[in-house]
Amino acid sequence: MRYVLTNAEMRAADEFTMESGVSSRTLMERAGKAVAKLAEKALSYLSEKSVAVVCGSGNNGGDGYCAARILAKKGFSVVVFEAFPPKTVECQLENARCRTPRINTLKKGYGLVIDCLYGTGFHGTLNERAAQIVKEINESGAFVLAADIPSGLAGDNGLCAGEAVRADMTAVIGEFKAGHLFNDGPDLCGELRVCDIGIVLPEKDYMRMYAPKDLCALFPKRKSRSNKGDYGRVAILGGSERYSGAPLLGMSAFKAGAGYVRLCVPDCIFSPLIGKYPEAILQKMPSANGVLAYDEAALSEIAAQSDSIAVGMGCCKDREIYRIVRYLLEHFTGTLVLDADALNSLAEFGVNALENKRCTVILTPHVKEFSRLCQTTVQEVCENGAALARAFAKRYGVTLMLKSNATLISDQSRAAVSSAGSPALAKGGSGDVLAGLTAAIAARTDDTLLACACASFILGESAISLSQTLGEYGVCASDLLQEIPKTVKKLESLARIK
Ligand SMILES: NC(=O)C1=CN([C@@H]2O[C@H](COP(=O)(O)OP(=O)(O)OC[C@H]3O[C@@H](n4cnc5c(N)ncnc54)[C@H](OP(=O)(O)O)[C@@H]3O)[C@@H](O)[C@H]2O)[C@@H](O)CC1
Ligand SMILES: [K+]
Structure with missing residues (x-):
């Protein structure tokens, strides 16, 4: 059996895991590594091997910088699109550690695009700039891997108002969110792959998903x-x-x-x-x-x-x-x-x-x-x-x-x-x-x-x-x-x- 969490429940589980002794940096390293691993697997099936990672300002963006660094170290051709300046401490840290070239706009031609614009911190609707970037991702012609959840999709109910990333695969970080499964979620997430990053759940009262x-x-x-x-x-x-x-x-x-x-x-x-x-x-x-x-x-x-x-x-x-x-x-x-x-x-x-x-x-x-x-x-x-x-x-x-x-x-x-x-x-x-x-x-x-x-x-x-x-x-x-x-x-x- 697995559990399906809301954004708030996931945040509480992240915090509980950190209180249990796992640092946020370690969690992000694990998340980035898991995303990079799925990217590498996808790239093995693609003829075009170049990668663009689109990073937002929060920890979802942090996962992206981390994955970009790992993929570059493995020899892949990786660029990063800093969509919004890093805001969280972890995102700033990962941004600084990631030395891959930066781009200002997402053109066609990449084999793989990793969407790390928004994760569980997304709420409301995309602003004009974010909506334009999401459109570019969707029109890139690349295989799209979403980190945690496609940007623009609400983690709590799987609804999207307007534009959202249409992923071919989603790296579910830790646990499923309701948004992966309900409403528009299944059509936008593509194949769901759960990435275990050692999240410790503080309770067992979550929505169940029986196996x-x-x-x-x-x-x-x-x-x-x-x-x-x-x-x-x-x-x-x-x-x-x-x-x-x-x-x-x-x-x-x-x-x-x-x-x-x-x-x-x-x-x-x-x-x-x-x-x-x-x-x-x-x-x-x-x-x-x-x-x-x-x-x-x-x-x-x-x-x-x-x-x-x-x-x-x-x-x-x-x-x-x-x-x-x-x-x-x-x-x-x-x-x-x-x-x-x-x-x-x-x-x-x-x-x-x-x-x-x-x-x-x-x-x-x-x-x-x-x-x-x-x-x-x-x-x-x-x-x-x-x-x-x-x-x-x-x-x-x-x-x-x-x-x-x-x-x-x-x-x-x-x-x-x-x-x-x-x-x-x-x-x-x-x-x-x-x-x-x-x-x-x-x-x-x-x-x-x-x-x-x-x-x-x-x-x-x-x-x-x-x-x-x-x-x-x-x-x-x-x-x-x-x-x-x-x-x-x-x-x-x-x-x-x-
Ligand atoms: N916690 C952990 O330790 C771990 C977290 N992990 C990863 O982090 C992700 C969650 O990270 P997160 O909480 O930082 O939120 P995230 O989705 O990156 O975005 C927040 C930013 O977006 C902004 N924003 C939101 N909506 C907006 C809108 N409509 N239009 C414009 N802006 C909007 C929002 O702005 P604000 O709400 O502050 O105004 C804020 O700046 C999670 O999905 C997983 O991938 C893993 O690494 C495991 C360890
Ligand atoms: K995302």
């Missing part, structure tokens, strides 16, 4: 003497005349190992589904106007016979859906996964229903759905998603999985991010697949944070691997159902090695 070897604990070897009841009874409650396929994508629950999957669909779409999935239990629910209708007896039976229930996929926003969600919140004692129109109905008819519940609740909104739940804007969710998710999870006593290019998960005390994913998932049906996966995995564990991270990982990895053969444009949600067992098998195999 496959943490997630595989959810796929222990199945005992030969076991039966379907041991692997979770999942109910998928969804579909409408308009979205008749959505609940079928919840069959992902079976692909993630559930023992039983019960598809509960409105009577208006029931008949065509008979025999479609021979392994599933098919349950006919009443409907009104093509949408699921409230039926207490049926819901009571589903609640009694399920370990987890996913509700909302393709349901349509409706008062009847809201009644169904309220009933399940108040009577079900397993894990309830609220997705799509269950969330939209909650937002429309009263999110306070979440206060009165007996079950464990997981909400799986995308950014727009979450903005409706919080009665705020999408922009606000993009800017402060982590804080909003944490506050919401705490306020309502739920686990929240906020879906975007990186998925942010928050329970009442912890947070995690899953960055596995692909733009191939930006299509109808992906969320329905995720809801089924989440319900299946959450049925087997009390650790909802881990369950959500695992479900998101399986979805993301399956999409990545399918994209390699079908392409990001070609992959669709039903393809994922075929790929998921392969991803799950990798976790299963990993669990056996442990």
Whole structure:
């Protein structure tokens, strides 16, 4: 497991490391060395071997002077662009130690440009001169290596207002910052390489990034003497005349190992589904106007016979859906996964229903759905998603999985991010697949944070691997159902090695 920090948390960790006896000069030397090492590796693949290092006034600039000195000592042709005069003591020191030639403007022709303009100290927007320099970096035609984070990208949320460096590779100094993973971050950072410089973390309350070897604990070897009841009874409650396929994508629950999957669909779409999935239990629910209708007896039976229930996929926003969600919140004692129109109905008819519940609740909104739940804007969710998710999870006593290019998960005390994913998932049906996966995995564990991270990982990895053969444009949600067992098998195999 790795951690993902905010700028302030990273600064505190740097300071804590220094208090533990590592000097700032040593830390910078390590950072510069790590950047130089990645530069050298990149240069080995490039035909043009000249390097330009663009340095700002802070310690990110200091990393740059240090890397330039190391690369020059190794015999590379290196120039430094002093974009702004050094301000911090370490930057001034490294500037003085670096004797490579200086340039005043960045022309084309370098093989590699190292961006050390701004790191975690960046805030606000680029001024005119900085924006011009960033433009020159982006238009240089060189391979761009960003030190710590591409300049212009906000470390706390991965947003950039206007121009920012578009890197081919980013040398992540110490720990991931949220900005590497969220919003514009993945498109601007290129390949992320973490450089360990011996940072000592003062606490362990950071956002987590689970590795496959943490997630595989959810796929222990199945005992030969076991039966379907041991692997979770999942109910998928969804579909409408308009979205008749959505609940079928919840069959992902079976692909993630559930023992039983019960598809509960409105009577208006029931008949065509008979025999479609021979392994599933098919349950006919009443409907009104093509949408699921409230039926207490049926819901009571589903609640009694399920370990987890996913509700909302393709349901349509409706008062009847809201009644169904309220009933399940108040009577079900397993894990309830609220997705799509269950969330939209909650937002429309009263999110306070979440206060009165007996079950464990997981909400799986995308950014727009979450903005409706919080009665705020999408922009606000993009800017402060982590804080909003944490506050919401705490306020309502739920686990929240906020879906975007990186998925942010928050329970009442912890947070995690899953960055596995692909733009191939930006299509109808992906969320329905995720809801089924989440319900299946959450049925087997009390650790909802881990369950959500695992479900998101399986979805993301399956999409990545399918994209390699079908392409990001070609992959669709039903393809994922075929790929998921392969991803799950990798976790299963990993669990056996442990
Ligand atoms: N701490 C350590 O020991 C270690 C740190 N390390 C490295 O240091 C980096 C952090 O360094 P840092 O804190 O000095 O900040 P950095 O990003 O270089 O820039 C700050 C300067 O930019 C300026 N500025 C900001 N925004 C601006 C804007 N919009 N427009 C214009 N100016 C703006 C800002 O101005 P000010 O806010 O003071 O007005 C200030 O002058 C970190 O990412 C890592 O690479 C590693 O070596 C490991 C050890
Ligand atoms: K940078």
